[in-house]
Amino acid sequence: MDTSASVKSTDSLQGDERNSERNKIIETVKLTKSFGGHTAVSDVSLSIFDKELKSIIGPNGAGKTTFFNLLSGQMKPTSGEIFYKGNEIQNLPPHKRTKLGIGRSFQITNVFPTLTVLENVRLAVQAKHNIHYSMFRHYKYYKHLEEEAYQSLEKVKLEPKAEHLASSLAHGEKRKLEIAILLSLDTQLLLLDEPTAGMSVDEVPQIIEVIESIRDQRDRTIILIEHKIDLVKHLSDTIAVLFHGKKLADGSPEEIMNNDQVQSAYLGGLYNDAED
Amino acid sequence: MNIKKMYSKSEAVAGGGTSGAGTETPKGNRAGTSKPMKNPFQSMTWQKAAWIISLLILFAVPILVSKNSTLFMLTNIFIWAVFAMSYNLLLGYTGIISFGHAMFFGIGAYCFALMARHIPQGELGFLFAFGLTVVICFLLSLVVGLLSLRLRDTFYALITLAVATIFVIIAEQWRTMTMGNDGFNFTAMLSRDLFGFIDLLDRQHVYYIALIFLVSMFVVLKRFIDSPVGRTLQAIRDNEDRVSSLGFAVLNYKLISNIIAGVMAGLAGVVYAISIRFVSPDSVLGVENTIDVLLMTVIGGVGTMLGPIIGAGVVEVSSHYLMGLSHIHPIFERWVILFGIVFILIILFFPAGIVGTINQKLRGKKKEGAS
Ligand SMILES: Nc1ncnc2c1ncn2[C@@H]1O[C@H](COP(=O)(O)OP(=O)(O)OP(=O)(O)O)[C@@H](O)[C@H]1O
Ligand SMILES: [Mg+2]
Numbered sequence: 001m002d003t004s005a006s007v008k009s010t011d012s013l014q015g016d017e018r019n020s021e022r023n024k025i026i027e028t029v030k031l032t033k034s035f036g037g038h039t040a041v042s043d044v045s046l047s048i049f050d051k052e053l054k055s056i057i058g059p060n061g062a063g064k065t066t067f068f069n070l071l072s073g074q075m076k077p078t079s080g081e082i083f084y085k086g087n088e089i090q091n092l093p094p095h096k097r098t099k100l101g102i103g104r105s106f107q108i109t110n111v112f113p114t115l116t117v118l119e120n121v122r123l124a125v126q127a128k129h130n131i132h133y134s135m136f137r138h139y140k141y142y143k144h145l146e147e148e149a150y151q152s153l154e155k156v157k158l159e160p161k162a163e164h165l166a167s168s169l170a171h172g173e174k175r176k177l178e179i180a181i182l183l184s185l186d187t188q189l190l191l192l193d194e195p196t197a198g199m200s201v202d203e204v205p206q207i208i209e210v211i212e213s214i215r216d217q218r219d220r221t222i223i224l225i226e227h228k229i230d231l232v233k234h235l236s237d238t239i240a241v242l243f244h245g246k247k248l249a250d251g252s253p254e255e256i257m258n259n260d261q262v263q264s265a266y267l268g269g270l271y272n273d274a275e276d
Numbered sequence: 277m278n279i280k281k282m283y284s285k286s287e288a289v290a291g292g293g294t295s296g297a298g299t300e301t302p303k304g305n306r307a308g309t310s311k312p313m314k315n316p317f318q319s320m321t322w323q324k325a326a327w328i329i330s331l332l333i334l335f336a337v338p339i340l341v342s343k344n345s346t347l348f349m350l351t352n353i354f355i356w357a358v359f360a361m362s363y364n365l366l367l368g369y370t371g372i373i374s375f376g377h378a379m380f381f382g383i384g385a386y387c388f389a390l391m392a393r394h395i396p397q398g399e400l401g402f403l404f405a406f407g408l409t410v411v412i413c414f415l416l417s418l419v420v421g422l423l424s425l426r427l428r429d430t431f432y433a434l435i436t437l438a439v440a441t442i443f444v445i446i447a448e449q450w451r452t453m454t455m456g457n458d459g460f461n462f463t464a465m466l467s468r469d470l471f472g473f474i475d476l477l478d479r480q481h482v483y484y485i486a487l488i489f490l491v492s493m494f495v496v497l498k499r500f501i502d503s504p505v506g507r508t509l510q511a512i513r514d515n516e517d518r519v520s521s522l523g524f525a526v527l528n529y530k531l532i533s534n535i536i537a538g539v540m541a542g543l544a545g546v547v548y549a550i551s552i553r554f555v556s557p558d559s560v561l562g563v564e565n566t567i568d569v570l571l572m573t574v575i576g577g578v579g580t581m582l583g584p585i586i587g588a589g590v591v592e593v594s595s596h597y598l599m600g601l602s603h604i605h606p607i608f609e610r611w612v613i614l615f616g617i618v619f620i621l622i623i624l625f626f627p628a629g630i631v632g633t634i635n636q637k638l639r640g641k642k643k644e645g646a647s
Contacts, residue, residue: 072521073521074517074521093520094517094520094521095520095521095522095523095524095525095526098521098522098523099523104521106518110515110517110518110521111515111518112510112511112514112515112518113514113515114510114513114514115510115511115514119507119511122507123507123508123511123519123522124522126504126507126508127522127523127524128523131504132504132505132524132525133505133528133532134503134504134505135500135503135504135505135506135532136499136500136503137503137504138499138502138503139502139503139504139506139507140502142504181522185522185523
């Protein structure tokens with residue numbers, strides 16, 4: 001493999017040019033999260049630029065999901081700061097961060113099992129439209145909510161199951177529902193935690209297509225956690241590597257693929273895993 | 277686009293499926309086959325007819341039945357049904373367990389009883405009792421909710437139990453006001469021509485008060501459950517953390533639920549006092565009352581609209597007859613123990629309760645018919 005790290009990319013979004021032109025949408029400063037004695041995220045300072053697609057890779061247990069939990073507010077950092085559009089947000093509860101424009105999907109499927117698929121998504125649309133304390137109107141009064149929810153389901157090809165209970169879905173379908181919920185929130189920043197994990201071979205391309213089309217519109221920012229390296233290479237503008245909770249590298253796909261440290265610490269082994 | 281067409285088709289089906297019972301039933305397979313649904317349970321007219329007939333029967337009961345004891349029992353079933361419905365809002369639709377819900381019921385009952393005793397003019401005391409109950413229950417549920425709902429759910433259960441116990445102690449100790457443990461009867465103080473046409477000593481009149489109360493509370497609750505807030509509560513019941521990650525301030529929703537449940541239980545307490553004409557800490561405030569509505573809700577069907585009503589009927593009627601058997605064996609006087617056993621059996625074998633199980637059966641049939 002070519003190990004020279006100085007290969008210049010031809011992509012217009014790469015390199016120094018991007019850093020100077022684009023604003024940071026979210027930035028972490030020395031972000032740390034410890035569970036008892038174990039530090040899952042350690043001193044991570046990372047900037048994500050507006051409208052880019054950044055992937056975060058790293059072996060199992062590297063702290064990727066924990067990093068997301070810190071960004072979206074499910075967990076409070078032990079130390080360090082998070083800035084979203086220049087404002088400190090590490091002390092805000094999850095719902096306020098979502099309102100600011102940080103939406104996420106979960107690695108472990110996290111839907112509403114006793115509600116229908118459509119209702120799962122409709123709630124996200126309801127949240128997006130700020131219909132919060134309406135108590136005396138029937139929910140069907142807000143017709144456009146269901147229509148929008150339906151459109152999100154179509155994007156992930158789940159509309160045939162709209163009226164099924166979420167608990168009755170197959171695993172891959174639940175993963176799609178997870179994504180449909182996130183899409184419905186219509187946030188500026190999308191955090192996708194292994195969106196294609198557990199999907200069947202014919203479902204994966206559908207989801208990749210969805211992610212690609214969002215990226216190609218270039219009107220929002222995506223942070224993607226993903227193990228499938230080919231996919232990451234193909235989709236990402238930049239890639240950050242976490243290893244034992246620390247940021248090991250951060251750069252363009254070429255830089256990362258050719259980084260010796262990354263190679264020895266992670267990629268070599270992972271490629272072998274991914275082959276089977 | 278055919279999406280629109282499919283959408284409007286499902287609307288019709290969904291309309292039929294939106295029955296009083298069970299709000300979370302899936303309404304058939306939208307994109308599945310387009311066979312017309314022949315199941316009579318899904319037709320709107322069948323449902324409407326069933327509702328109208330049931331209501332007509334209930335309104336005709338006092339004309340057909342002259343026995344006061346029967347009217348009395350039905351009246352109490354209606355009232356306990358509202359109390360259980362309010363409990364179901366917490367347990368079945370929001371997913372929080374309260375061990376102190378009887379405090380609201382008791383407060384309502386004591387408000388009415390004390391007004392009857394101290395304010396001689398019927399109308400004024402009557403309206404004042406309702407108003408005071410609403411205000412107290414609103415504030416109390418707000419404060420209790422703020423204290424406990426931001427913490428773990430178990431904490432809410434414990435706080436409600438603790439606060440409810442405080443109210444029992446107050447009712448027991450403040451003898452000059454409440455006559456302590458003995459409670460007091462206020463039959464003699466009840467107005468016989470309230471607003472010129474209500475005789476509170478006439479069982480028929482009280483029956484109608486309770487029935488109208490039940491129907492109106494049912495309509496209000498159904499409306500609330502189907503509102504965007506109600507739908508959000510049901511999502512909180514399923515997965516609270518995910519609701520907050522959608523951007524909803526979960527605490528506020530739980531507070532709303534807690535307040536509506538509290539006020540509704542308080543109003544039920546007022547009507548209960550009108551019906552039984554007697555209050556004591558045990559009969560309206562004690563934790564046994566909370567256990568009773570918990571039983572009614574679980575037996576009837578948690579998270580269904582009709583469940584608590586059916587549950588209230590089953591518990592009231594069977595406890596009445598079981599107590600009647602106490603001359604055969606003293607165990608029947610302890611009918612709560614028997615209910616404990618029934619309760620465990622239901623949780624083991626019919627976790628969805630009576631109405632919930634029926635809904636599942638209907639849903640199963642519907643699925644079969646569609647495929
Ligand atoms: N709530 C928690 N309590 C204690 N330890 C935790 C908790 N969440 C994560 N950890 C630990 O933190 C480390 C990082 O976990 P994390 O889930 O962030 O890894 P990951 O990079 O997402 O891994 P994967 O690729 O398997 O999803 C692991 O060692 C994990 O056991
Ligand atoms: Mg993870």
